[in-house]
Amino acid sequence: MTGPANPLSEVNSWADLQREAVAIVAAAEQQGVTLRVVGSAGIRLHCPEPGPLMDRLGRAAKDIDFIVPQRHRKGMRKLLESRGYVIDRDLLIAMEGRRYSFEHAENGTEIDVFVEKLDFCHTIELGDRLTRHAVTIPLEELLLQKLQIIEMTTTDVIDASVLLATHDASGAGGDAPAPAPEVIDAGHIARVLARDWGFHHTATRNLERVCPAGTEPCPVDVGPGGTERARLGAQRLRDVIEAEPKTLAWRMRDKVGERKQWWQDVDEREATY
């Protein structure tokens, strides 16, 4: 353990986790390791707006999730171990380098690290988009990460609602230029979903759950302004997704529909040995 000691002796608030997450990303950057925050913590860290809203909704963050490029796995492990995190050997063997989990030896902070892509019910490839934001993955992937879940929990709906309530959705499909950085690029999301019928099916279904089309109220109260913004954003996303030309594979799979399972099974994480 040659690196700096973990400054946290006890983690008890989101502020602690936030500090730790940002510090880890910065330390990684210094060592030439690319790490970006994903998941709920990523939504909070992406920009200042979501945090207060998530606090108001009682959406606590309990751990930190990162994504790392395949080639930086060794450096990532070295960095986290130097900060007092202990690797989960069980997962190390079970996932064979596709996923890591750590727990801080003193304060119990849990860290999950995904490698190269977010592989759940549907797979989200980051590619060269990984480093577009200094600390987290891009807005579009943060939203897709929530929309890919086959059975959203209440907290997933809150996270997606907060993202839509705090960011406009804009952009067109096809080769149209991307909108400003803090605007959700509907075109990118539409292009991703146009390649994969299963992902499209799950995501559009979830979008309907987060912000239903028409006059039905959204299930999460994100405040008067937020609700309208979320509703507009969701509608914009729906329009662009629908207008995006679909691939041949998408159209073929569409003919099969729900007769065949369209997501991959994701289990609870259990001890492997």
Add this chain to the structure above:
Amino acid sequence: MAESVTSPAVAPGVFSRKASGLVRVGSTLDVFIFNVGLVSVGIAIAYNQYYGPSLYPGAQPWISTLLAAGGMVFVAAAFYCWSVVFPRSGGVYVFLSRTINPGVAFVFSLIETIILLYYAALAAGLIVQVGLASFFGAVGTVAKNATLVSWGVTVAKPAGVFWIGTLIIVIAGALLISGTRRYFTVQRILFVVAVAGLAVIAVAMIVGSRNGFSSSLTSLTGLHYNQVIATAEKHGYAPAGTSFGESWKFIIWPLLPLLGAVQSVGIGGEVKKVRRSQLLGMIGAVVATGLVIALFALLSNKDFGYNFQGAVAYNALTGVSGGTTSTAPWFAVLAGLLGHNIVLSVVILATFAAWIWFWIPAEMAYTTRSMIAWSFDRVAPNGLGYVSETVHTPIVAIGVSTGGAIVFMWFIAFKAVAFLTFIEVLLVIWGAVMVAAVLFPLTRKSMYEASPAKNFKLLGIPVMPVAGAISAVFMAAMLVLLWRDPIAAGALIHPSKMPVEAWVTLAAIVLGAAWYIGVRRYRKRQGIDISLAFQQIPIE
């Protein structure tokens, strides 16, 4: 990310811990292939048709196979219950250590590991002897190529068996080192090849006839169908009609490969939707392979004739000259003669080699998981569970498994050892797991009540203890048959001359027990109470 995904059909198992969702490597199909591969239809058909009619006249392999499969359904049901109570990798060790006694579990698991590594080596030897030697022999015979025929004889010699067998074991080890995902992918491809090949052979046998086989036999080998039988009879072979009693005695032969149908318990932590995967993987493997093996026994009777199979194998086994083929008349050789076609011969032999191959990496994978489980419980050194940062797999455990199998390969090739009574020891170990399944709801009531197995009932009867009881009785009956049968195994404990297997087992018990006691004390001095690993409590 505790909020993350959960599959709708998945309920937490006894030892699940809530955390980020995980996409596991093995699908239901992978589990099925793993088990079917461990049954190895190729080995089963080869053994059945070679040893059944020749050494157990009157025994019908198809009857024996269906009887064995019937018993194995209960064994699979009991193991299935264990696999949902403990959806973990490590097999027998995990079940016994958490419910009976960790020391006993370690010793049993150590012995099981030794036995399974022996069987991995045995399969590697069979690829050479039954696969490669038969391949050269049959193709050479069909093509009338003396060089190929002589290669068939050469590779079956000790040096050929050892070096080629070792190479096969090393390839299996390298495949496991390259990762479970790649291993499953390779198995899937080979499974398609093996099943397609088997379908081709089945079609060839369905359209084939005994007259056609008889004339091919004469034109390709110079042997005459009736003369082969007459020669065998002259040297003591006694043809017989179908005998249920002999078929019952022969059950232990198809049982050996069918035992593999439940070995996915060893990789339980690596499969998706464990309840569905293990159910279809285990029960499905028993039923599917049982039916396929029985079908080929019937087809063999139709095309080769029961008494001819017995006679030609009898002549080979007793060294009667002029009464058998130049390479041992395994099923693959006879089927090659029936096909009377080089391409078909190649397909047949490649199919059998593929079927036999499945045993090797799968047995090694099982033993590797046991070793890692020991290491994680700190019963074995931490280094045994070391994961390479380059290839991300447990290279030390895989290396130990590979090395162990190579040691057995040497014994098999150069010392011609056939540790047949090892199967008796395996039955005792697995029988203990079955007895534990009966006792589990009583001795670990809270654990059982919290597990999904509690809800498994058939007509109101709890599956786990009942399947465990029937399986225990079945295994005891098989043990008695093996004990009394000097052809298949014979007595493990023999006052006048103890077989090597007995000494190996005894040594493993003594060393394993000493090791466990020593490690427990050593860890205690380090301030580590290893017994805590065995006292996890259910979540619910």
